[in-house]
Amino acid sequence: MASLSGDPVLEFGDNIEDLHNNNIINGNTNNNKEVIDKASLLVRGEENITAATSNNNKEGGERDMAPPATNSIHRSGSRPQLDLSKAAIQGNSEERDPTILLPNQSDDISHLALDIGGSLIKLVYFSRHEDRSSDDKRKKTVKERLGISNGNRRSYPILGGRLHFVKFETSKLNECLDFISSKQLHRGGIDSHRWNSEAPANENAVIKATGGGAFKFADIFKERLGVSIDKEDEMDCLVAGANFLLKAIRHEAFTHMEGHKEFVQIDPNDLFPYLLVNIGSGVSMIKVDGEGKFQRVSGTNVGGGTYWGLGRLLTKCKSFDELLELSQRGDNRTIDMLVGDIYGGMDYSKIGLSASTIASSFGKAISDKKELEDYRPEDISLSLLRMISYNIGQISYLNALRFGLKRIFFGGFFIRGHAYTMDTISFAVQFWSQGEAQAMFLRHEGFLGALGAFMSNEKHGLDDLMVHQLVERFPMGAPYTGGKIHGPPLGDLNEKISWMEKFVLKGTEITAPVPMAPPGTTGLGGFEVPSSKGCTLRSDASALNVGVLHLVPTLEVFPLLADPKMYEPNTIDLSDHSELEYWFTVLSEHLPDLVDKAVASEGGTDDAKRRGDAFARAFSAHLARLMEEPAAYGKLGLANLLELREECLREFQFHDAYRSIKQRENEASLAVLPDLLMELDRMDEEARLLTLIEGVLAANIFDWGSRACVDLYHKGTIIEIYRMSRDKMQRPWRVDDFDLFKERMSGSKGKKPRPHKRALLFVDNSGADVILGMLPLARELLRRGTEVVLVANSLPALNDVTAMELPDIVAEAAKHCDILRRAAEAGGLLVDAMNNTLDGSKENSSSVPLMVVENGCGSPCIDLRQVSSELAAAAKDADLIILEGMGRALHTNFNARFKCDALKAWIQLHSLPLQAQQQKPLCPSEEAVE
Amino acid sequence: MDLQDDVSNQQNSERGSQISHLALDIGGSLVKLVYFSRNNDSRRDDDNEQRSRNECLGVSDSDTCQPFLDGRLHFAKFETSKINDCLEFICSKKLHLGGFQDCTAPSSENICVKATGGGAYKFADLFKEKLGICFDKEDEMDCLVTGANFLLKTVHQEAFTYLDGQKEFVQIDHNDLYPYLLVNIGSGVSMIKVDGDGKFERVSGTNLGGGTFWGLGRLLTKCKNFDELLELSHQGNNRVIDMLVGDIYGGTEYAKIGLSATTIASSFGKAISDNKELEDYKAEDISRSLLRMISNNIGQISYLNALRFGLKRIIFAGFFIRGQAYTMDTISVAVHYWSNGEAKAMFLRHEGFLGALGAFRSYEKQSLDGLMVHKIVQKNPSSISSAGDKSCCSLNSDSKNENENSGCSVYGM
Known part of the structure; x- marks a missing residue:
C-alpha cells in the first residue's frame, strides 16, 4: 500500500496570476527534489479571493440582466466572431437550408x-459524418435545460463531415478517375449515391477544378465521368486555400530552420497582409490583403521547373523526387564557387561573407578541367537546389520588404516538405533580412x-468554419505509405487491415530514413550548408503531414477560458526529445496490455485478434514515425499523442476496449457508495469538506487503469482500499490550496459566502474515481444549492467514464440518496422516474439540478478550445470548475486560467510537467490535487 | 637603364x-x-x-x-x-x-x-x-567603387542605356551622380549602394552570376570558352527549352496578372516534360535560355534593391556583360519590366x-x-x-x- 502514497496537490483559484503559478511550479520542483513522497502546501494570496468575489459579482450582474430565455444572446457575448458569421448565414439559409439536408438534392x-x-493531381473531397443518434433522451433534456436549439446547426450547410486530401500523379490520370468513380465523388459522394443509385448520372454535374490540367483534361473528365469541369x-484558388488553412487550422504554418520545425500560431484576425510565394514550375509572389483581395506583385522564372528541367539535363534523373533525393547526398562545394575559393580559404569578413558562402553557383565548373560526366549527380542536384532556393528566398524577401509584409509563406510543389529546401529558403530569407524576416511553410502546401x-463552391459554407470546429485526424496508413499516392479507396475495415498487412511487409523499405549530407562548415552567415538535425529528414516529409480534416460545427471554445488566445492545452511539450522518449516508452509498454483488453472487449474472436494486431502495428508505426520526426503530424503535445491512440483504436473498430473493466469497477464502487455517504453524513461540515477532497484524491488513485489497479479490485473490498488511501492523504499536499478552497466554500470568521451557482465537474475514470470521489463531492455541492454539471467524455478513452454511461451510474446511486435523486430528477437524468411523476412535481422540486453533458472529445485529455456545444452552453452560468485527474488537470490545462473559480485535483503518476522523471515506473507514486 | x-x-x-x-x-x-x-x-x-x-x-x-x-x-x-x-x-x-x-x-x-x-x-x-x-x-x-566613380566622372560617354538594340549614351551630371546602385557581375554578383567617393555599402548580391552562366553553360554545351557560349546564344531560341506562360495557358495570355504569352514562366521548364535528352537540345538554345535566366534574374534583384533604397540609377558592370547586346538588352528589359518603366539599367564601357x-x-x-x-x-x-x-x-x-x-x-x- 505504500505505493499508494503520493503527493496530493490541491490548487484553487480563479484568475491565477503568473506569480502564483510560478510558485506552484517552484513549489513542485523544490519539493520534488527534496522529498518525492512528501506533500507540500501552497496557499494563494488573499487578493485572489477578492478577485474571485468581484468576478462573481460581476457575472451575477450579467446574469441578472440576461434571463435564461435569451440564452443564445448571452452566448454570443463570448464568441462575437462566430455570431457575426452566423447572422450572415442565417439570412441565406432561408433559401437553401433545406436543400442541403435533403439527400435527394445533394447533387447540388x-x-x-x-x-x-x-x-x-490534388483532390480535396468531402464526406459527411454519419449522423450520431440524437434521440438520446439525456441529450434532449440537456438541450432543453441548457437552451441549445437545434436550429443553430442548420445554419451550417455542412452538418459536419470530413475533408480528405488525396494526390495522384498526373501521368496516372486513370487512377484518379477510378478513385473518383469508385467513391462516386462526382455525384456528391457515396452517401447521396446510395439514395440516388437508380437515378441516371446528372448531366449537369460540375466539378470545380484549377491548374493547367483543368483545361487540358476537361474532355476526359466529361467522357469518363460525365462531369463538366x-x-x-x-x-x-491559391489565395483562398491559403487563407482558409491559415485561419482554420491552428498549427498550419511553421518555420523550418536548420532542420528544426516550429509551428507558428497565427491570430486569424491579424493574418493580413502577407506574401504568398507559390513555387511551381515558375514562381508567383502574391501579396494577400484579405479574403479575395490579392495582387500578384512579382515572381521569378527560376523555379521548380528550372530545378527539374536543368536537373534532368544534367543528371539524367527520371523523376523530380529522384533528383531531390540525390541532393541529400550531395556536396555542392565541388561545383559552386565559394567565397573561400576566391579568397584562398579566407572569409571576406568585411562585407560579412564567410568562406563557405556561395559566390557563384556552378562557378567551379568554369575553371575545372572536368566535364559533365566527372561531376557527381548528387553534387549537381544540391548545387541546383541551393541556387534556386536561395534565389527564391532572396527575391521573396525583397518583395516582402517592398510592401512592408511581415510574413512570407512558401508553398507549391517545389517544396514538398523537403527539409533541405525549406532550410535553404529559410536561410536566404534570414540572411538577406538579417534575421528580421522568417520564411514560413504550410503543412497543406500542396x-x-x-x-x-x-472553397469556391459557396454552398459549402466552409468560409464560416472556425478553428475550433476542425479536428485533424491521421489515417492509420500514413506511416506506411509515406502519404504517397495510393490507388484504391479503402472502403471497409477488412480492406484496411489487409492493406495494412500488405504495407507492413513493405513498410521498412518505404520508411527507411534517407541519410542527410553531413553538415557543412558554418561561418559568419550567408549561404552556408544548412545543417539538418539528425538523419531523419526525408524528401517526402510533407506528404505525411496531411490528415483528414473533420469538420465538427458543434465544437466551440470553452467560454470560461480567461484568455482563449493564449491558451495552450498541453502542459508537456513533446518537442523535447527526452519527454517524447519517456512517453514513447510508456505507451509502447502499455500497448500489449491494451491490445489484450481491446481484443477481449470484442469477445476475443479471430477477427478481433486480427484487428488488434493491425491496431498495434498501426499505432507502433505512428509512434516510430513521431519519434523520428515529432512534428510529422503538426505540433505534437501529449494530448495529441494520447488521442492518436484512441483514434487508432476506433479506426480498427475497438469502440470501447475497457467496457467490461469499467462495468466491473462501477458495480464494485456503487455497492459501497451508501456506506461512504453515511460516513460522510456523520461528519460536521468542515471535516466533511476535507474528507470529500481527500476522497476525490484517494479515488483518483484508481486512475491508472493498469494491472495494479485490477489487482486491487480483486483483493479486499474497494471501500477498504479507498479508505486506506484516503487516510494517506495527509496534508499538506504537494500543492495544497485546501484552506483557500475551504474559505471560499464555508467562509471564515462566521461569514457565510454565497454558494456557487453552477459547478462544472470534469470527471475522469469510471469506478471508484467518479462514484466514490466525484459523486460525493457533487452531492455536497448540490446540498449547498449549487447546480452540478458532470462533464464527461463523448467517446470512450481508456477507462474514462463517458457521458453516455453517467446517467445510469447516477440513477443507480440515486437509489440510495435523496439528494442525488431529487437533483437528478431536476436535471432530467432519471427519465423513467420523471415519467412516473406528476408533471408538477418537477417544478415543485426544491432541488437544484444535477446534469450530465458531453465534453465533445474522446481522449484522456481535453483541449478546451474544442468542446461540445452543450458543454459551452452549460458553462454560461457556471462559476466553479473542478478538473479532476491527470489527463485533464495536469497533462492538459495545468496552466489554464479561467474566468471563474477553478479547482484542479489529480494524483500524479508519471512525471511532473517541465521535469520528466523518466525512471518512474508506471505505477502510482505521486498524487496531486489542485 | x-x-x-x-x-x-x-x-x-x-x-x-x-x-x-x-x-x-x-x-x-x-x-x-x-x-x-x-x-x-x-x-x-x-x-x-x-x-x-x-x-x-x-x-x-x-x-x-x-x-x-x-x-x-x-x-x-x-x-x-x-x-x-x-x-x-x-x-x-x-x-x-x-x-x-x-x-x-x-x-x-x-x-x-x-x-x-x-x-x-x-x-x-x-x-x-x-x-x-x-x-x-x-x-x-x-576598388570597384573607386573605379566606377572615376569612370563616371572623368570619361566622356562612359555610361549608356541599351534597350531594343538602341544604345544611348547618358550624360551624368557630376554633381548629381550619387547615390546610385552599382551592380558588378563577375563570377558572382555584388550590388553596391554608392553614396560618394569612398562612401558605399554592399547591400546585396546573388550567386547567380557570370560563373553560373559559364559553369552551367560549359556543362550543358561543351563550349570551350565564355565567348563561344555567348556567341552561341545569338543564334538560339529559348522557347524550345523555357516554359512560357503561353505553354501553360494554351497560348493565351494570362492577362489578368499582366503576363503575356511569351513571358518565361519557368526557365528550362520545358526540359521537364519533353522526352528529349540533353543531346537533343541545340547548344544555341541552351545558351540563350541560360543567358536570359541569369540576366533576367540579375535585373530583377537589382531593381528590387534599387527600389528598396530609392536609387534612381542602376549601373551594371563586370565581365559577364562584355558589351553583349543581348545580355544588356535582357537586363534592361528586366529592369524595365519590374519597375514598370521607372528605372533604367545603365552600362559602362569599361565595365570589366x-x-x-x-x-x-x-x-x-x-x-x-x-x-x-x-x-x-x-x-x-x-x-x-x-x-x-x-x-x-x-x-x-x-x-x-x-x-x-x-x-x-x-x-x-
Missing part, C-alpha cells in the same frame, strides 16, 4: 475539387489550389 | 608624383590588368601604342609639374585558370618593374603591386615566387575593369584625383570601331598579343 453540392498540375482561376477550388 | 633609375629616383624622392605601372584585379574567373605607359616611353613595342601615341595630342598643361604623366592606361584580361599566361604577359612587358627592367632582375627588390579581388590573396605567393612582387591588397569593393582601375587609382589618389573629364580622351585601337560592342572584350585564351583592345589616354595635369 459538389463534394470534390481538383487541382490538376503538371506533375500531380468548372475552371477556377489559379491565383484565386493542396492550396485544390482547397481553394473547393 | 637610365629610365629605370629615373623611376627609382622618383620613388625615393618624390612620393607625390610616382606612378606605378600595374594594378591587378584577380577574380574567380578572370584576371584584369590595368597598366600605364608613358607617351614618352622609349620602348614602344606595340603597334597600337605607337599609333595612339602619334594620335595623342600633346596637351601641355602649364600647371603640371609632372610632365611624364602623359601616357596611356591599358586594359588587359586573362582567365584566372590560365594565370600563367598572365604572369608571362607581365613578365614580357616587365610591367611589374615599371616596364623597363629586365625580367631577370632579382626578386629581392620588394616591388609592390596593387591588387584586388579574391585572387590577390589566393595567388599572392605565386606572384611573389614567379615575379618577385608582393601584392599590396586593396579591398575589392573599394572597375576593380583593376580602382586598384590602380589607389596608388596615388592625388595624382589623378584632379583629373577632369576634359583631360581624358579615350582612344580605341583602330581594329575596334565601336566600344561597348562585344568585340571590345573578346576573351582569347592565347591573347597575349591581342590583349590591349581598349585604351585610354591620360593627359598630364
Whole structure:
C-alpha cells in the first residue's frame, strides 16, 4: 500500500496570476527534489479571493440582466466572431437550408475539387459524418435545460463531415478517375449515391477544378465521368486555400530552420497582409490583403521547373523526387564557387561573407578541367537546389520588404516538405533580412489550389468554419505509405487491415530514413550548408503531414477560458526529445496490455485478434514515425499523442476496449457508495469538506487503469482500499490550496459566502474515481444549492467514464440518496422516474439540478478550445470548475486560467510537467490535487 | 637603364608624383590588368601604342609639374585558370618593374603591386615566387567603387542605356551622380549602394552570376570558352527549352496578372516534360535560355534593391556583360519590366575593369584625383570601331598579343 502514497496537490483559484503559478511550479520542483513522497502546501494570496468575489459579482450582474430565455444572446457575448458569421448565414439559409439536408438534392453540392498540375493531381473531397443518434433522451433534456436549439446547426450547410486530401500523379490520370468513380465523388459522394443509385448520372454535374490540367483534361473528365469541369482561376484558388488553412487550422504554418520545425500560431484576425510565394514550375509572389483581395506583385522564372528541367539535363534523373533525393547526398562545394575559393580559404569578413558562402553557383565548373560526366549527380542536384532556393528566398524577401509584409509563406510543389529546401529558403530569407524576416511553410502546401477550388463552391459554407470546429485526424496508413499516392479507396475495415498487412511487409523499405549530407562548415552567415538535425529528414516529409480534416460545427471554445488566445492545452511539450522518449516508452509498454483488453472487449474472436494486431502495428508505426520526426503530424503535445491512440483504436473498430473493466469497477464502487455517504453524513461540515477532497484524491488513485489497479479490485473490498488511501492523504499536499478552497466554500470568521451557482465537474475514470470521489463531492455541492454539471467524455478513452454511461451510474446511486435523486430528477437524468411523476412535481422540486453533458472529445485529455456545444452552453452560468485527474488537470490545462473559480485535483503518476522523471515506473507514486 | 633609375629616383624622392605601372584585379574567373605607359616611353613595342601615341595630342598643361604623366592606361584580361599566361604577359612587358627592367632582375627588390579581388590573396605567393612582387591588397569593393566613380566622372560617354538594340549614351551630371546602385557581375554578383567617393555599402548580391552562366553553360554545351557560349546564344531560341506562360495557358495570355504569352514562366521548364535528352537540345538554345535566366534574374534583384533604397540609377558592370547586346538588352528589359518603366539599367564601357582601375587609382589618389573629364580622351585601337560592342572584350585564351583592345589616354595635369 505504500505505493499508494503520493503527493496530493490541491490548487484553487480563479484568475491565477503568473506569480502564483510560478510558485506552484517552484513549489513542485523544490519539493520534488527534496522529498518525492512528501506533500507540500501552497496557499494563494488573499487578493485572489477578492478577485474571485468581484468576478462573481460581476457575472451575477450579467446574469441578472440576461434571463435564461435569451440564452443564445448571452452566448454570443463570448464568441462575437462566430455570431457575426452566423447572422450572415442565417439570412441565406432561408433559401437553401433545406436543400442541403435533403439527400435527394445533394447533387447540388459538389463534394470534390481538383487541382490538376503538371506533375500531380490534388483532390480535396468531402464526406459527411454519419449522423450520431440524437434521440438520446439525456441529450434532449440537456438541450432543453441548457437552451441549445437545434436550429443553430442548420445554419451550417455542412452538418459536419470530413475533408480528405488525396494526390495522384498526373501521368496516372486513370487512377484518379477510378478513385473518383469508385467513391462516386462526382455525384456528391457515396452517401447521396446510395439514395440516388437508380437515378441516371446528372448531366449537369460540375466539378470545380484549377491548374493547367483543368483545361487540358476537361474532355476526359466529361467522357469518363460525365462531369463538366468548372475552371477556377489559379491565383484565386491559391489565395483562398491559403487563407482558409491559415485561419482554420491552428498549427498550419511553421518555420523550418536548420532542420528544426516550429509551428507558428497565427491570430486569424491579424493574418493580413502577407506574401504568398507559390513555387511551381515558375514562381508567383502574391501579396494577400484579405479574403479575395490579392495582387500578384512579382515572381521569378527560376523555379521548380528550372530545378527539374536543368536537373534532368544534367543528371539524367527520371523523376523530380529522384533528383531531390540525390541532393541529400550531395556536396555542392565541388561545383559552386565559394567565397573561400576566391579568397584562398579566407572569409571576406568585411562585407560579412564567410568562406563557405556561395559566390557563384556552378562557378567551379568554369575553371575545372572536368566535364559533365566527372561531376557527381548528387553534387549537381544540391548545387541546383541551393541556387534556386536561395534565389527564391532572396527575391521573396525583397518583395516582402517592398510592401512592408511581415510574413512570407512558401508553398507549391517545389517544396514538398523537403527539409533541405525549406532550410535553404529559410536561410536566404534570414540572411538577406538579417534575421528580421522568417520564411514560413504550410503543412497543406500542396493542396492550396485544390482547397481553394473547393472553397469556391459557396454552398459549402466552409468560409464560416472556425478553428475550433476542425479536428485533424491521421489515417492509420500514413506511416506506411509515406502519404504517397495510393490507388484504391479503402472502403471497409477488412480492406484496411489487409492493406495494412500488405504495407507492413513493405513498410521498412518505404520508411527507411534517407541519410542527410553531413553538415557543412558554418561561418559568419550567408549561404552556408544548412545543417539538418539528425538523419531523419526525408524528401517526402510533407506528404505525411496531411490528415483528414473533420469538420465538427458543434465544437466551440470553452467560454470560461480567461484568455482563449493564449491558451495552450498541453502542459508537456513533446518537442523535447527526452519527454517524447519517456512517453514513447510508456505507451509502447502499455500497448500489449491494451491490445489484450481491446481484443477481449470484442469477445476475443479471430477477427478481433486480427484487428488488434493491425491496431498495434498501426499505432507502433505512428509512434516510430513521431519519434523520428515529432512534428510529422503538426505540433505534437501529449494530448495529441494520447488521442492518436484512441483514434487508432476506433479506426480498427475497438469502440470501447475497457467496457467490461469499467462495468466491473462501477458495480464494485456503487455497492459501497451508501456506506461512504453515511460516513460522510456523520461528519460536521468542515471535516466533511476535507474528507470529500481527500476522497476525490484517494479515488483518483484508481486512475491508472493498469494491472495494479485490477489487482486491487480483486483483493479486499474497494471501500477498504479507498479508505486506506484516503487516510494517506495527509496534508499538506504537494500543492495544497485546501484552506483557500475551504474559505471560499464555508467562509471564515462566521461569514457565510454565497454558494456557487453552477459547478462544472470534469470527471475522469469510471469506478471508484467518479462514484466514490466525484459523486460525493457533487452531492455536497448540490446540498449547498449549487447546480452540478458532470462533464464527461463523448467517446470512450481508456477507462474514462463517458457521458453516455453517467446517467445510469447516477440513477443507480440515486437509489440510495435523496439528494442525488431529487437533483437528478431536476436535471432530467432519471427519465423513467420523471415519467412516473406528476408533471408538477418537477417544478415543485426544491432541488437544484444535477446534469450530465458531453465534453465533445474522446481522449484522456481535453483541449478546451474544442468542446461540445452543450458543454459551452452549460458553462454560461457556471462559476466553479473542478478538473479532476491527470489527463485533464495536469497533462492538459495545468496552466489554464479561467474566468471563474477553478479547482484542479489529480494524483500524479508519471512525471511532473517541465521535469520528466523518466525512471518512474508506471505505477502510482505521486498524487496531486489542485 | 637610365629610365629605370629615373623611376627609382622618383620613388625615393618624390612620393607625390610616382606612378606605378600595374594594378591587378584577380577574380574567380578572370584576371584584369590595368597598366600605364608613358607617351614618352622609349620602348614602344606595340603597334597600337605607337599609333595612339602619334594620335595623342600633346596637351601641355602649364600647371603640371609632372610632365611624364602623359601616357596611356591599358586594359588587359586573362582567365584566372590560365594565370600563367598572365604572369608571362607581365613578365614580357616587365610591367611589374615599371616596364623597363629586365625580367631577370632579382626578386629581392620588394616591388609592390596593387591588387584586388579574391585572387590577390589566393595567388599572392605565386606572384611573389614567379615575379618577385608582393601584392599590396586593396579591398575589392573599394576598388570597384573607386573605379566606377572615376569612370563616371572623368570619361566622356562612359555610361549608356541599351534597350531594343538602341544604345544611348547618358550624360551624368557630376554633381548629381550619387547615390546610385552599382551592380558588378563577375563570377558572382555584388550590388553596391554608392553614396560618394569612398562612401558605399554592399547591400546585396546573388550567386547567380557570370560563373553560373559559364559553369552551367560549359556543362550543358561543351563550349570551350565564355565567348563561344555567348556567341552561341545569338543564334538560339529559348522557347524550345523555357516554359512560357503561353505553354501553360494554351497560348493565351494570362492577362489578368499582366503576363503575356511569351513571358518565361519557368526557365528550362520545358526540359521537364519533353522526352528529349540533353543531346537533343541545340547548344544555341541552351545558351540563350541560360543567358536570359541569369540576366533576367540579375535585373530583377537589382531593381528590387534599387527600389528598396530609392536609387534612381542602376549601373551594371563586370565581365559577364562584355558589351553583349543581348545580355544588356535582357537586363534592361528586366529592369524595365519590374519597375514598370521607372528605372533604367545603365552600362559602362569599361565595365570589366572597375576593380583593376580602382586598384590602380589607389596608388596615388592625388595624382589623378584632379583629373577632369576634359583631360581624358579615350582612344580605341583602330581594329575596334565601336566600344561597348562585344568585340571590345573578346576573351582569347592565347591573347597575349591581342590583349590591349581598349585604351585610354591620360593627359598630364
